[in-house]
Amino acid sequence: xxxxxxxMLVGDFVEDYEVMVPFQALQMVGHxxxxxxxxxxxxxxxxxxxxxxxxxxxxxxxxxxNFALNATFAKVKAEEYDALIIPGGRAPEYIRLNEAVLxxxxxxxxxxxxxxxxxxxxxxxxxxxxLQGRACSCYPAVGPDVTAAGGKYIELxxxxxxxxxxxxxxxxxxxxxxxxxxxxxxxxxxxxx
Numbered sequence: 001x002x003x004x005x006x007x008m009l010v011g012d013f014v015e016d017y018e019v020m021v022p023f024q025a026l027q028m029v030g031h032x033x034x035x036x037x038x039x040x041x042x043x044x045x046x047x048x049x050x051x052x053x054x055x056x057x058x059x060x061x062x063x064x065x066n067f068a069l070n071a072t073f074a075k076v077k078a079e080e081y082d083a084l085i086i087p088g089g090r091a092p093e094y095i096r097l098n099e100a101v102l103x104x105x106x107x108x109x110x111x112x113x114x115x116x117x118x119x120x121x122x123x124x125x126x127x128x129x130x131l132q133g134r135a136c137s138c139y140p141a142v143g144p145d146v147t148a149a150g151g152k153y154i155e156l157x158x159x160x161x162x163x164x165x166x167x168x169x170x171x172x173x174x175x176x177x178x179x180x181x182x183x184x185x186x187x188x189x190x191x192x193x
Contacts, residue, residue: 003080004187005114007108008035009101009124011091016048016064017173018060018087018118023067025115026085027181029189039073051119053158053171058141059172063114073100078107083187088139088172095162096127105130116168116183118175122146125167137162137169 005027010019019035026033029054037046048064062167078084084105086092095101101124108115109130117125122138123145125131131151137160138146143153154162154169161170168186184191 003030003032004032004189005080006033006083006085007076007078007081007104008033008085008087009104010035010037010046010067010087011095012037013049014046014067014087015088015089015145015173016050016117017176018089019046019048019066019067021173021176022085022087022116022180022183025176029184029191031187031189034076034081035067035069036071036073036076037069037091038095038101040069041074042070044069049173051089051173053172059139061140070077076104078104078177079155081108081113083183084116085113085183086115086117086121086124088117089123090120092123094107094118096124102128112166114166114168114183116179116185116186118179118190119172122169125149126151131172134167135162135164136167137171139171188189 036170045066051059105128124147131149137154147154
């Protein structure tokens, strides 16, 4: 298996599990992951939030960890990466206002490179205009964004993932086992016992 170079787009109050777990798991299997945030440099941190499902009408939110970035946003070039990961939380809601972020997302979509988005990550895909004619899962409250962007919202159990060509999506962090497994398949990663 050839190691892939993966870009992860984050911001303050990214969902804790949705940034930490894929960041660590993808490195564990040999991939290089660069986590970047608009306006921040390598070594700086973003604050995270823990979103939990406790029987309320929507998720609850609690303070998470500080997550250290390992690359500088202003220095990365999307062309140098093989794949893109977009964690959820509140970060996609506001980093989608940054044209440089949208340009990066459009690059991965236009090049047909693997893209994995979870939960509110679909907000960034919708804002970049890359969901036209695509099927996408996300947190249910983001489903209207997918539809408004010309995509087809796929309602799934919270622990399931959906694949549409190079696009791998899931409703929330309980889907990590399925979402990461599907993303590894799309990347061409083979893990043998």
